[in-house]
Amino acid sequence: xxxxxxxxxxxxxxxxxxxxxxxxxxxxxxxxxxxxxxxxxxxxxxxxxxxxxxxxxxxxxxxxxxxxxxxxxxxxxxxxxxxxxxxxxxxxxxxxxxxxxxxxxxxxxxxxxxxxxxxxxxxxxxxxxxxxxxxxxxxxxxxxxxxxxxxxxxxxxxxxxxxxxxxxxxxxxxxxxxxxxxxxxxxxxxxxxxxxxxxxxxxxxxxxxxxxxxxxxxxxxxxxxxxxxxxxxxxxxxxxxxxxxxxxxxxxxxxxxxxxxxxxxxxxxxxxxxxxxxxxxxxxxxxxxxxxxxxxxxxxxxxxxxxxxxxxxxxxxxxxxxxxxxxxxxxxxxxxxxxxxxxxxxxxxxxxxxxxxxxxxxxxxxxxxxxxxxxxxxxxxxxxxxxxxxxxxxxxxxxxxxxxxxxxxxxxxxxxxxxxxxxxxxxxxxxxxxxxxxxxxxxxxxxxxxxxxxxxxxxxxxxxxxxxxxxxxxxxxxxxxxxxxxxxxxxxxxxxxxxxxxxxxxxxxxxxxxxxxxxxxxxxxxxxxxxxxxxxxxxxxxxxxxxxxxxxxxxxxxxxxxxxxxxxxxxxxxxxxxxxxxxxxxxxxxxxxxxxxxxxxxxxxxxxxxxxxxxxxxxxxxxxxxxxxxxxxxxxxxxxxxxxxxxxxxxxxxxxxxxxxxxxxxxxxxxxxxxxxxxx
Amino acid sequence: xxxxxxxxxxxxxxxxxxxxxxxxxxxxxxxxxxxxxxxxxxxxxxxxxxxxxxxxxxxxxxxxxxxxxxxxxxxxxxxxxxxxxxxx
Numbered sequence: 100x101x102x103x104x105x106x107x108x109x110x111x112x113x114x115x116x117x118x119x120x121x122x123x124x125x126x127x128x129x130x131x132x133x134x135x136x137x138x139x140x141x142x143x144x145x146x147x148x149x150x151x152x153x154x155x156x157x158x159x160x161x162x163x164x165x166x167x168x169x170x171x172x173x174x175x176x177x178x179x180x181x182x183x184x185x186x187x188x189x190x191x192x193x194x195x196x197x198x199x200x201x202x203x204x205x206x207x208x209x210x211x212x213x214x215x216x217x218x219x220x221x222x223x224x225x226x227x228x229x230x231x232x233x234x235x236x237x238x239x240x241x242x243x244x245x246x247x248x249x250x251x252x253x254x255x256x257x258x259x260x261x262x263x264x265x266x267x268x269x270x271x272x273x274x275x276x277x278x279x280x281x282x283x284x285x286x287x288x289x290x291x292x293x294x295x296x297x298x299x300x301x302x303x304x305x306x307x308x309x310x311x312x313x314x315x316x317x318x319x320x321x322x323x324x325x326x327x328x329x330x331x332x333x334x335x336x337x338x339x340x341x342x343x344x345x346x347x348x349x350x351x352x353x354x355x356x357x358x359x360x361x362x363x364x365x366x367x368x369x370x371x372x373x374x375x376x377x378x379x380x381x382x383x384x385x386x387x388x389x390x391x392x393x394x395x396x397x398x399x400x401x402x403x404x405x406x407x408x409x410x411x412x413x414x415x416x417x418x419x420x421x422x423x424x425x426x427x428x429x430x431x432x433x434x435x436x437x438x439x440x441x442x443x444x445x446x447x448x449x450x451x452x453x454x455x456x457x458x459x460x461x462x463x464x465x466x467x468x469x470x471x472x473x474x475x476x477x478x479x480x481x482x483x484x485x486x487x488x489x490x491x492x493x494x495x496x497x498x499x500x501x502x503x504x505x506x507x508x509x510x511x512x513x514x515x516x517x518x519x520x521x522x523x524x525x526x527x528x529x530x531x532x533x534x535x536x537x538x539x540x541x542x543x544x545x546x547x548x549x550x551x552x553x554x555x556x557x558x559x560x561x562x563x564x565x566x567x568x569x570x571x572x573x574x575x576x577x578x579x580x581x582x583x584x585x586x587x588x589x590x591x592x593x594x595x596x597x598x599x600x601x602x603x604x605x606x607x608x609x610x611x612x613x614x615x616x617x618x619x620x621x622x623x624x625x626x627x628x629x630x631x632x633x634x635x636x637x638x639x640x641x642x643x644x645x646x647x648x649x650x651x652x653x654x655x656x657x658x659x660x661x662x663x664x665x666x667x668x669x670x671x672x673x674x675x676x677x678x679x680x681x682x683x684x685x686x687x688x689x690x691x692x693x694x695x696x697x698x699x700x701x702x703x704x705x706x707x708x709x710x711x712x713x714x715x716x717x718x719x720x721x722x723x724x725x726x727x728x729x730x731x732x733x734x735x736x737x738x739x740x741x742x743x744x745x746x747x748x749x750x751x752x753x754x755x756x757x758x759x760x761x762x763x764x765x766x767x768x769x770x771x772x773x774x775x776x777x778x779x
Numbered sequence: 780x781x782x783x784x785x786x787x788x789x790x791x792x793x794x795x796x797x798x799x800x801x802x803x804x805x806x807x808x809x810x811x812x813x814x815x816x817x818x819x820x821x822x823x824x825x826x827x828x829x830x831x832x833x834x835x836x837x838x839x840x841x842x843x844x845x846x847x848x849x850x851x852x853x854x855x856x857x858x859x860x861x862x863x864x865x866x867x
Contacts, residue, residue: 260790260822260823261790265821265822266822266858267822267854267857267858270857270859282859283859284858284859284860284862284863286829286833286860286863289826289829289830289833290830291830291833291834291837292797292800292801292804292830292831292834293801293834295797295827295830297793297794297796297797297823297826297827298790298793298794298823300822300823300826301826302822302825302826302829302860304859
């Protein structure tokens with residue numbers, strides 16, 4: 100897909116999401132002017148953008164929707180719940196049209212038929228008010244105080260022709276926004292054939308446009324080609340503006356052309372006078388700018404590349420620091436040290452700044468769930484209040500994308516199996532309307548996402564029965580309630596009495612857990628029978644970087660994520676003797692299981708006699724990792740080890756140290772799980 | 780010189796057509812560009828035609844654009860270039 104199409108698709112996604120948010124809001128409460136305006140703008144923008152690409156089917160369908168919404172906006176029609184439901188279906192259909200257009204594939208027959216039905220349904224509403232339209236037409240045609248006369252001077256940069264964008268589509272778009280009073284091709288710059296490069300755009304256009312559009316709205320028309328067009332835009336009655344245009348364009352015959360074609364008169368131009376204040380001319384001439392919004396769309400792959408390069412630079416600089424330190428141990432060249440340290444700090448600031456670009460607010464993603472919860476609840480006859488909080492919490496874009504499906508799955512489970520039917524709830528003394536909360540908040544370097552419902556809660560005994568039946572646990576095992584609830588993450592385990600098309604097959608929560616663990620996250624469940632359940636997910640702020648603690652075992656260095664470390668202690672000879680062959684120690688009266696990393700990963704014996712224990716935890720479980728040396732805190736970028744090492748137990752990635760060595764990063768949850776399984 | 784059987788004057792054909800037009804200019808004082816059967820034209824092609832028109836004018840060569848299909852004329856009109864091509 101070329102870049103323009105990608106931008107088109109992303110922009111349409113944003114517009115459709117705004118539309119959906121507004122429609123869902125209208126479903127719950129009465130329509131506000133803001134909602135109506137938002138929907139109209141979304142449809143109008145999609146129609147215009149599609150027109151630029153020549154996607155006629157999208158233009159035709161959205162045109163009908165836009166017409167109807169314009170009537171709603173003008174107060175000719177009052178929107179009701181049936182119309183909202185119709186518009187939601189239209190929104191879904193537009194999504195399909197957009198995807199088909201971008202993929203350059205035709206719609207399937209079913210979707211085509213569906214589109215025709217939706218168009219007919221929209222037209223029913225439109226034609227109901229046709230008679231009234233005739234009366235208002237004269238008003239529309241009369242001079243409107245808000246109508247402005249804009250002069251738009253268009254020239255193209257050298258790559259414009261290769262973008263494939265249609266200039267006629269732009270002209271058509273303006274016709275839709277208002278009235279193009281004049282459109283004059285400027286051919287002065289087209290050279291004779293022997294000097295012509297056919298692929299270079301020499302042609303230009305001067306337009307006189309009448310409409311109620313603002314400067315920003317006009318500039319927005321050129322959004323998709325803003326890098327390939329040179330635009331000068333001003334109000335045609337602005338003093339000195341035409342003179343400014345001539346100065347800027349520096350085209351010999353332009354002034355004559357503008358006068359002869361009636362854009363302006365000779366009075367607009369003062370006689371040539373070298374004392375003209377050039378600065379004043381600059382002020383009245385307006386060049387196209389980027390959109391007034393302070394944001395800029397950036398391909399996330401570009402950011403990932405930047406992060407990679409930055410991380411390599413940080414590593415290379417660490418190497419410099421190491422060399423500087425080792426070569427100047429005695430002399431301590433303070434200037435060189437200082438320079439190297441300053442560089443390190445600056446590089447880390449830049450890296451952190453780039454990492455920050457990847458952070459997006461979770462609310463943007465969470466808002467999409469409104470529709471899903473709405474539709475799912477409606478489908479099974481449940482009444483649910485869905486509350487989102489902490490939407491401004493920021494998380495790495497990649498993490499948000501990958502957590503989306505697991506969250507949808509858990510929400511569906513909550514609705515399907517958690518919340519009772521309204522009549523059941525009333526019989527239990529609860530309100531008929533159930534509640535599902537989706538929360539996000541930062542906590543100790545992680546992001547916590549909670550899904551809580553006030554439904555029937557988990558049946559501990561049923562889950563244990565099923566787990567025993569499936570051979571997942573020994574009947575004599577001593578398990579806490581949380582341990583039992585976690586069995587719902589095992590494949591094939593579902594205590595649902597019947598399978599709905601929403602959930603209940605026992606396939607899904609295992610995938611959810613795996614997805615979360617792949618994100619270096621954790622998931623826990625709390626529940627009370629009859630009252631409800633709460634799922635708590637902890638996620639790292641970002642996947643790319645890790646705050647770790649460097650240790651050595653044998654000849655290999657390892658990194659332990661700081662967030663999993665409780666404390667570090669030395670294993671004294673006396674304690675080692677007391678241990679004997681046992682794999683646990685007495686830590687302040689409590690037994691701590693030990694994991695011998697050397698044995699687990701077949702490391703060589705250390706030359707030092709020193710041994711240390713790094714006590715790590717995950718959830719409520721702790722384990723002591725038996726290591727040789729403790730080397731200190733270390734922040735680094737995680738590098739994947741690749742598919743070859745995907746099954747390597749207890750290691751989640753690697754990192755390159757300043758010395759050039761590779762350090763492996765421990766996967767603490769997996770290590771603790773491994774230790775637990777061995778014990779059980 | 781009679782130029783005909785041109786199916787498209789678009790970004791895809793302009794390089795070839797430029798050579799064809801230059802050759803025609805070298806060889807003849809009267810050129811007829813018969814656009815019967817022309818199926819496609821775009822702004823790149825229109826620009827080339829404008830340059831062709833300008834060049835023949837500068838060299839006092841008579842150039843006639845004939846049998847312009849309706850849809851092609853419409854495209855030229857939509858681009859507001861009919862004057863520049865001497866068609867208005």
